Amino acid sequence: MTMFPREEFMTRLDKVKKSMKEKDIDVLLVSDPANMCYLTGHNAWSFYVHQMVLVDVNEEMPYFIGRYMDAFSGVVKTTYLDEAHVRAYSDDHVQSLTKHPMDYVAKVVKELGLDKKNIGVEMDNYYFTAKAYAQLQKGLPDANFKNGDLIVNWVRIVKSPAEIKLMKRAGKIVEKAMQATIDTMAAGVRENDVVAAIYNAQIKGTEEFGGDYTAIVPMLPEGETAGAPHLTWSDKKYPENTVVAVEIAGAHQRYHSPLARTIAIGEPSEEVKRIAEITIEGLNAALEQFKPGNTAEMVEAAWNKVLKKHGFHKESRIGYSMGLNFPPDWGEHTASLRPGDKTVFEPGMTFHCIPGMYLDNFGVSISESVVITEDGYETLANFPRKLFTV
Template identity: 35%
Template sequence: MSAFETAEYRERVQRVNANMEAAGIDTLVVLSQAHMSYLTGYEGDSDYVPQVTIVRAGDVDAIVILREMDLYCAYPTVYLDESRIESYPEDHIGTPERSPWDVIGRRIAEIAGGGRIGVEFSASNFSYADHQALVRVLGDRPLVDGSRVVTKARTRKSAAELSYMRQAGKIVDRALMNGIDRIAEGVRQCDVAAQITHDLIAGTPECGGGPHRPVTMPTGPGVAQAPHLKWTDAPYRVGDQTDFETGAFVHRYCCALSRTAIVGPPSARLLHVHNAVMDGFHGGFDAVRPGATCGDVHRAFMKAFGPHGVRKESRIGYSIGLDWPDLCFSMQDDDETILETDFTFHLIIGIWEREDAYVFSETLRVGETGAESLSSMPRELFIR
């Protein structure tokens, strides 16, 4: 069963068609797994091998090409008729003698005819070797970068997309709160991570959680500053600080959330950083409205945060939704993307410095008159 109605998928394809026309692209080769899901409903986790979705100008529906065994991931999840779900043989996997791109490339050429072909060159699963293999099949046909074509079509979220994100918001609130409540002197970091992981999957009585990324939770002196470390099996000790960042997913739609926790009394410096972060967060939050730019939000954050004298060089957020991040826009001074109603983004205030560590975030929707948080978790430094 697809996550959305057929009409919504076809509206998405129609928007992509309009963006293709503006970019001078007749056939678009979609490589991002998130974009494949956006256009077809595909929910397989299979992008470790070549797979594509092809959108041809004027077509109502896309075409999917997968590894043969992954047809059975597509049939229960995509809305397409089976005639538009294609595959390459299993004997094209794991051998230098045959490449999936031989089959995919010939099909692209057949579908494209003499038209201009766009390819998502920046897709994380499209390597230089993949590009070379595709070019060998297509010959000297010019390929243009179509990396932003689908991205531009999905910046504004539909009511159904927002519903999934709100469900994910309830799940991540529960998971992170329960994880923080497990923290105590002597409790292992991995047991806290296990609690969060369990709850991200178990979800709420109304909605279960989908596949997710491992929780980020750097813990302890000299480690809490590390923005992308996970957990160890070390027990918590008095003075240990954890900077949590995690997210729940429902049908690939994400709601991210961050909080900081410490065992025992916080230092005066940590309280100062906490106050700086909260002032900055509220400054940015209050600047969110339709017509404001990402740069406006960043500058409002800095106006409130800057006087505290805490160093912060990283941006304060990014768009989020079907992926984490979903690469539509960035909350930084020089991004002048104009915010519109139903844009969604992760407003994350991370302090990752040699002397200071702190993180606080929520996933926000741009509402009709201001920001709407998808979280109801208390906005505090958690002391355990």
């Protein structure tokens, strides 16, 4: 996968170590697959078993600790890490009731002489379970554990030019996938047949570069279920008249560019048209706030100001920082576009700005993914910002 030169990984590690020092953390145990990939280049569906990247603040290179087939056949062959920086547990640790991979990780920490240090762990990451923490505490009784949540994520929030390049490729892919959605969706067509066309476009990508899997599956809430946007598709046929809010992404080398558009099947009502117009007006106002020096909450405020003008009010999160990721989320869990978030924008930050309006019998959501530039923003994809009718 290594799309980045070794120096880029070293720059990332330097920033992480700086943050570790500020938090008085000597050793960071990284469980988040996106953070592991960010620091080492390891890109594999190996996160369904326990694995770790260990960053020692006093050592240049990190260590990968995982299952043998992932560590030696995978990491050593596909990343800049050498065999000396890889440790593997035997396969009888996998989903075993008697041996836990974290007992092995504790052993490695001891061997490296780090077992009396301040050790940061990613407390609220999906892949750092309660049991993983309990076994580490048991195996490392002399360590002083600290919450190392989001240390790497906050470094990831500013993307390098090489990362932006990958995200723009993902933007090209999502344009194709959204067009496939519009081309396929119609009354009488099954939901899953539309989704099949989306996946096909997402993975085919373009002639120059292929598509990767996205960290979230396509979401197409329709009509009354629009208020429950996380229900996934079924094999029901679309009715003659409905509104579908489509949220998908393109992905390239694990980097994402999400995009939402709303599609009316059959001539939309005046109400639907009006809500779509307000959503676009609000989105446009929100986007204008993306420039260095502004804060995340200003984006939401601009959106809400437009809503207020039209007699609506909705205080909510309308977006988040995103980029490199693995399931189950392409969001980075750092800055959110919502009231109270004072994150100051810098060039290279990337956000998915996805305002939506959900009424009783339909919902509209229209979004853009943006990168903050020196004096404003650019969208990652280029797709008409309007209500589509099929």
